[in-house]
Amino acid sequence: MPSRRPRSAGPSVSVLRLGHRAGRDPRLTTHVALTARALGAERLYLHPPDAALASRVDAVGRTWGGRFEVVGAPDWRAVVRQFDGGVVHLTMYGEPVAQRLPMLRRQRRLLLVVGGAKVPADVYQRADWNIAVGHQPHSEVAALAVVLTGLRGVPGPGAWPGARRAVVPQARGKRVAGVPTAESA
């Protein structure tokens, strides 16, 4: 079967993750990266950069396909300034997502900015919109997942471009199929 990544309509999305702490929470940022990839974002800008994490996420793409990339961002303000589209900061203090989602869906390109517990104060000013997924303390992984799904839907089954493996959905248990590659075909 030809590899075809099922994508719904919606803006193309990049994610900027602020306040990564390579020593302390590699797993949490890994969850941010894999969530961004699985739910249809194109890249993750990571501040500060973390080459080991980028390499682990690349390995996921070599197995499961797609063109997601992790880009180290030593200067996150430059990423925001140079981004060719709307910048959305996800924060529990922002405007309710339900009010803004219809407008966001009409954008061509979006940068979703997620932080940890503390973000630099100027991100509230540099973003075009500050958006809340509920107004309770929770998780940047959860907020990112809800907004990505609201913008683009959940990708359906099927191998992604370049995948070596793809899940075959099952009511019970696990089934993974190998995908013929150009070399093996």
Next chain:
Amino acid sequence: MPSRRPRSAGPSVSVLRLGHRAGRDPRLTTHVALTARALGAERLYLHPPDAALASRVDAVGRTWGGRFEVVGAPDWRAVVRQFDGGVVHLTMYGEPVAQRLPMLRRQRRLLLVVGGAKVPADVYQRADWNIAVGHQPHSEVAALAVVLTGLRGVPGPGAWPGARRAVVPQARGKRVAGVPTAESA
């Protein structure tokens, strides 16, 4: 203002988190717990139990209100067996969430089961449904957030019952209001 927790219609939801590793990933399970709470679940069953984590989540509730609870589950199979409602295991190997969501929304009570990278094989049999939020490796926090939002929507602004503080949504910056309590009123 009277405290009123804005809730959309939808099943009442409990969450069971398997494979918690208190030493290794307290923050990841904290994200599971806070996501469950913020997006309208009633409780988290935690296997294995972690009293320190439960206490940290309780502290969030004392400030921000609501009645969410963390319940230690030494025997997770007993939780599944005794649950008075449908049991949904979230896994990338399951059936596409879009196919099952309309049916799940009509349930009265649901237990959402999330694991880490590895879950005991029998969970696939013990669950009523195995459901995938996309079929790529990602995050139990993200999967939980997407399904909770699909079942119940995102809670709107407003203080939760018993809250001492509530966010006042802003286009820029942070605003948190104190909520008069019975004692201070």
